[in-house]
Amino acid sequence: MTLSKKDFLGLRNINCHEINEILETAKLMKYTLVKNNKKTSYLQGKTIVTLFYENSTRTRLSFELASKYMSASVANVSASSSSVAKGESLMDTGRTIERMGVDVIIIRHPLSGAAHLLARNVNVSVINAGDGMNEHPTQALLDMFTMCEKKGGIQGLQVAIIGDILHSRVARSNIWGLTTMGAKVRVAGPSTLMPPGLEDIGVQVFSNVEDAIRDADVVMALRLQKERQESSLLPSIREYSKVYGLNKERIALARKDVLIMHPGPINRGVELTSHIADCVNSTINEQVTNGVAVRMALLYLITRRRQNSNALYS
Numbered sequence: 001m002t003l004s005k006k007d008f009l010g011l012r013n014i015n016c017h018e019i020n021e022i023l024e025t026a027k028l029m030k031y032t033l034v035k036n037n038k039k040t041s042y043l044q045g046k047t048i049v050t051l052f053y054e055n056s057t058r059t060r061l062s063f064e065l066a067s068k069y070m071s072a073s074v075a076n077v078s079a080s081s082s083s084v085a086k087g088e089s090l091m092d093t094g095r096t097i098e099r100m101g102v103d104v105i106i107i108r109h110p111l112s113g114a115a116h117l118l119a120r121n122v123n124v125s126v127i128n129a130g131d132g133m134n135e136h137p138t139q140a141l142l143d144m145f146t147m148c149e150k151k152g153g154i155q156g157l158q159v160a161i162i163g164d165i166l167h168s169r170v171a172r173s174n175i176w177g178l179t180t181m182g183a184k185v186r187v188a189g190p191s192t193l194m195p196p197g198l199e200d201i202g203v204q205v206f207s208n209v210e211d212a213i214r215d216a217d218v219v220m221a222l223r224l225q226k227e228r229q230e231s232s233l234l235p236s237i238r239e240y241s242k243v244y245g246l247n248k249e250r251i252a253l254a255r256k257d258v259l260i261m262h263p264g265p266i267n268r269g270v271e272l273t274s275h276i277a278d279c280v281n282s283t284i285n286e287q288v289t290n291g292v293a294v295r296m297a298l299l300y301l302i303t304r305r306r307q308n309s310n311a312l313y314s
């Protein structure tokens with residue numbers, strides 16, 4: 001096994017062997033999801049805590065279910081109902097959780113770099129479940145897993161990512177992961193929501209959504225993040241949807257077997273029409289299922305790494 005670090009914080013510095021190992025392990029984990037009895041003993045005796053400072057349905061629940069399917073003990077801490085609301089710092093909260101015999105802390109936080117800060121200050125493994133505008137690495141892993149399943153691999157795929165690239169940690173993690181795995185990434189979105197320097201890392205930037213979608217193997221729409229928008233960056237949601245929203249006419253420009261992806265939650269009629277969200281090419285529901293398999297794989301590999309490194313010193 002190659003997953004070598006204590007923590008899993010992003011895809012920027014992860015190589016293709018490590019990504020492949022997680023995706024291959026997820027393939028095995030997915031078999032357990034279709035069984036009547038989903039319980040395995042892979043994480044028996046381990047304790048996992050989710051520490052969420054932002055709302056979540058998919059990520060938090062899939063980490064929780066992944067832990068339970070592998071027989072770990074799991075507890076959820078949300079900032080709004082914990083001592084964070086009384087002013088406790090991230091570091092003090094992390095160290096408090098660590099002292100209760102926890103093996104892995106999974107954190108979501110509105111500030112970029114928060115997961116890295118926590119990881120530097122605790123001895124237990126930290127997994128980044130989304131930090132501000134920086135990265136959402138497990139989302140990109142489940143997206144890549146879905147592409148592998150449907151297309152047989154990632155190398156050479158033309159992947160168009162459409163929307164608010166500037167605020168999107170999903171876009172950032174996918175760009176790092178997909179380029180590492182040999183895909184060609186194109187992006188399109190309003191110029192006010194496009195970060196500089198993308199061409200320098202091999203990404204093709206289009207101002208016109210039609211040009212980005214033409215002959216694409218995968219079209220990924222991003223959620224318009226109302227919570228991270230400054231008012232002057234977009235004229236209106238209606239105009240955004242008219243110029244960048246995915247509809248039948250635009251998707252017809254892509255390859256016939258195009259995968260239509262979205263990390264969720266979707267804003268129907270904004271990033272994409274309901275027709276497109278629910279059409280046969282849409283993988284939105286499969287992405288959710290694959291999120292559990294990928295998170296099972298990651299938890300399995302990261303706790304095994306700790307077991308192996310503990311064994312060295314025992």
Ligand code: CP
Pocket residue numbers: 055056057058059060130139263264265
């Ligand atoms: N895709 C994603 O991160 O969804 P949640 O915010 O529901 O976790």
